[in-house]
Structures are given as structure tokens and as C-alpha cells.
Amino acid sequence: MRLFVQIPCLNEEATLPSVIESIPKEIPGIDEIHILVIDDGSSDRTVEIARELGVKHFVFHTRNMGLARSFRDGIDYALQRGADIVVNTDGDNQYPQDRIADLVQPILNNTADIVIGDRQTKTIAHFSPFKKMMQAVGSRVVNFAAGTKLPDAASGFRAYSRESLFRLNVVTEFSYCMETIIQAGNKRLRIESVPVTTNPKTRESRLFKNIFEHMGRSGGAIMRSYVMFKPHAVFLSLAALFFLGAAIPFGRFLILTWMGIAGDHIQSLVFGSAMLVGCLLSLALIVISDMLRTNRTLVEDQLERAKAAQYAPERQIDPRVVTLDDAIRHPSLMVTPPESLTRPLPRRDSNAA
Structure with missing residues (x-):
């Protein structure tokens, strides 16, 4: 240790x-x-x-x-x-x-x-x-x-x-x-x-x-x-806040319309529309942040594997079993094969039955 x-x-x-x-x-x-x-x-x-x-x-x-x-x-x-x-x-x-x-x-x-x-x-x-x-x-x-x-x-x-x-x-x-x-x-x-x-x-x-x-x-x-x-917690809270900010002036405008005096309160519609846009943007950010979080999770998983490989102690390599990766990292392992593997195969007589 x-x-x-x-x-x-x-x-x-x-x-x-x-x-x-x-x-x-x-x-x-x-x-x-x-x-x-x-x-x-x-x-x-x-x-x-x-x-x-x-x-x-x-x-x-x-x-x-x-x-x-x-x-x-x-x-x-x-x-x-x-x-x-x-x-x-x-x-x-x-x-x-x-x-x-x-x-x-x-x-x-x-x-x-x-x-x-x-x-x-x-x-x-x-x-x-x-x-x-x-x-x-x-x-x-x-x-x-x-x-x-x-x-x-x-x-x-x-x-x-x-x-x-x-x-x-x-x-x-x-x-x-x-x-x-x-x-x-x-x-x-x-x-x-x-x-x-x-x-x-x-x-x-x-x-x-x-x-x-x-x-x-x-x-x-x-x-x-x-x-x-935790992007959902942040942007859902913002979306709820903006929705509330839109609902209040819209509700106010509807009440005033019902009372017949809405003409002097168009600013309620303007403010409510701005809040509604903010709510929709927050909902869009939830979708984007969710995709980014998924991508980050995959990247971090690969990074963790890369760290484990990078910092792993050098493993013992059996020269009888050499992978392509081993050969690239350790060229000295590319030894000359035994004579039995390099001896040319006997020529086959084409006239033989």
C-alpha cells in the first residue's frame, strides 16, 4: 500500500x-x-x-x-x-x-x-x-x-x-x-x-x-x-417561476377584460408574454442540459477507463501470447518465430493423382 x-x-x-x-x-x-x-x-x-x-x-x-x-x-x-x-x-x-x-x-x-x-x-x-x-x-x-x-x-x-x-x-x-x-x-x-x-x-x-x-x-x-x-431541479424551478410570472398578469388582464376596463392595461400582456417566453426557454434548456448530462456521463465513463489504463502498473507479458497492442507498445517482443514455423511448405506435384 x-x-x-x-x-x-x-x-x-x-x-x-x-x-x-x-x-x-x-x-x-x-x-x-x-x-x-x-x-x-x-x-x-x-x-x-x-x-x-x-x-x-x-x-x-x-x-x-x-x-x-x-x-x-x-x-x-x-x-x-x-x-x-x-x-x-x-x-x-x-x-x-x-x-x-x-x-x-x-x-x-x-x-x-x-x-x-x-x-x-x-x-x-x-x-x-x-x-x-x-x-x-x-x-x-x-x-x-x-x-x-x-x-x-x-x-x-x-x-x-x-x-x-x-x-x-x-x-x-x-x-x-x-x-x-x-x-x-x-x-x-x-x-x-x-x-x-x-x-x-x-x-x-x-x-x-x-x-x-x-x-x-x-x-x-x-x-x-x-x-x-442536477439541471432539472434548476431549470424546472426557473420554468415554474416564469410560468407564475406569466399567469398573474394574464389573469389580471382577463379579469380586467371581463370588467370592461382592459384597454388601459395592455402592459400586463407584454409582461406576461415576456415571462411566458422565459418559461419556454427554461423548458428548452432542460432538454439541452439533459442531452449534455448524458454526453458528459459517457465521456466521464471513458475518461475513467482511460485513467485506469494510463495509471495501471505494467502488466507481465507472456512472450508466447503477444497481442497486436503488445507488439506496438513493446517491439522487442516481436521475436523470430521458430524454424518449424518459417520452414517453407513442401511443393505439391501438380501431376500427382
Whole structure:
């Protein structure tokens, strides 16, 4: 069982030693523990310090690409090297790396595909009351979109099984945390939470300038993921809203017509017609989104198969049974056939009876 602990870093020379030194050297049930540092365009000595501390696995970005891209590239690197479990932590030493053993245990026990460290945000001293409230609201929104019951959906301290990573596809450019939960929930992956406590704050977040930017970008990512998996709920609600908006002015106009004073209220027909057009467009979007969802499901199924083939360990090939695909991938297997197969067949005498 091979575990990769990946650490996205952007100028983390001050805190990276504490992170690396607190990662467990041995975990029951884990045969190999590897540390992967993802350098997201650091300009300080982050990489040099990691090498001095014995880190041998690196992913380099020549410029800052963001947390979501760092996560994707780290996962790709780990899977290519046979990772069975990938744990994601942070380079600012926010998370307690000594709890990694508890984080991976549900995966080792085959009771979960993804495990999230619950920071118990209500107890974090440096979180303001407003931030604590927004964290709780955000988790509720994500749980509604994913059909889950996670207390801390925004936590980046997570463990993923190899199979779960085959099924997840991060497309956002901001933060993968919300998107992966919504995908995992709608794909019926097993998700568990493990309560953890956070370390003292070392710096301000670099993902966003303020809480309102974080709320806006997270809200956009949640809505995009929700529409991706549940388009009927969104567009049927819009269609019902527009239909109601059309029914009220049309009904008003009919009543006024019956009363003989409809001539001064043509605007009701105009507004009602606009609402009716909106209703019809929403219904059309349901049909389109359903076709897109079907296509996405087929594409993701093929992508999952491609990942399984791409990251599969090299299988042993019997040289006596070589397929065409094996021959293309391994030309050395095209050995000279035995003499019995290359000996020319005896010529048949055409005059023989």
C-alpha cells in the first residue's frame, strides 16, 4: 500500500519544515510513505528546503497556477507512481499532519473512498464570528448540492483512494474542495469526516483577498457543479417561476377584460408574454442540459477507463501470447518465430493423382 502526501506550496520556506517533519514516518497498513511537494511558482527557498529535508518528489510550476491546478498536477504525478492513497495537506502548516494515520484509516478499512478532516470551525480562535457563520452556511449549501452531511466541506485536509481519483475531474480554476465533494456525492462515493484540530495561524490566505471574494467564487463553483449534476431541479424551478410570472398578469388582464376596463392595461400582456417566453426557454434548456448530462456521463465513463489504463502498473507479458497492442507498445517482443514455423511448405506435384 503506497501513500503519497502532497503539499501545494507558494513561498512556504518558513512553515514547510514544520509540515514535513510532522508527517508520520510509519502508518499501520501502509508500506510506503512518499512526500510530494508541488511548487506553485515559489520565489523563495521552498524547493531547496524541501530537498534538504529529504523530499524526492516534486511538481514544478514556472508561475503561480492556483490551488486547483496544483491539486490536479499532484494527483497526476502520484497516480503515475502507483499511489494507492493520496493525502492533501497545506504548506502553511494549518493542518495537523500527525493525524494522517487517522485520515487514511477509513480507506484502509474499505469503509470510505474519501475522508475529510473536520476542522471544527466553531472552535477555531482566529476565525471571526462572521467567518464561522459563512463556513457553516457554505457547508450546508454544499451538502444540499451533493446530498451529503459533512460538517466542514471547505477543509483541504483530505485523503483520497486511488479509485475515487479515477472518478473525479476537477475543472474549476479556484479551489477544488467544493467541486470534488459535489462530484463525489452525486457519483455515490463514500465520504467520511474525521474531527481534527488546526494549528495556530501562520499567515493570511492567498486564495482570496477577503471573505466576500471567497464567498463569490465559491458560490459560482457550487452553482456550476450543481447545474452540472442536477439541471432539472434548476431549470424546472426557473420554468415554474416564469410560468407564475406569466399567469398573474394574464389573469389580471382577463379579469380586467371581463370588467370592461382592459384597454388601459395592455402592459400586463407584454409582461406576461415576456415571462411566458422565459418559461419556454427554461423548458428548452432542460432538454439541452439533459442531452449534455448524458454526453458528459459517457465521456466521464471513458475518461475513467482511460485513467485506469494510463495509471495501471505494467502488466507481465507472456512472450508466447503477444497481442497486436503488445507488439506496438513493446517491439522487442516481436521475436523470430521458430524454424518449424518459417520452414517453407513442401511443393505439391501438380501431376500427382
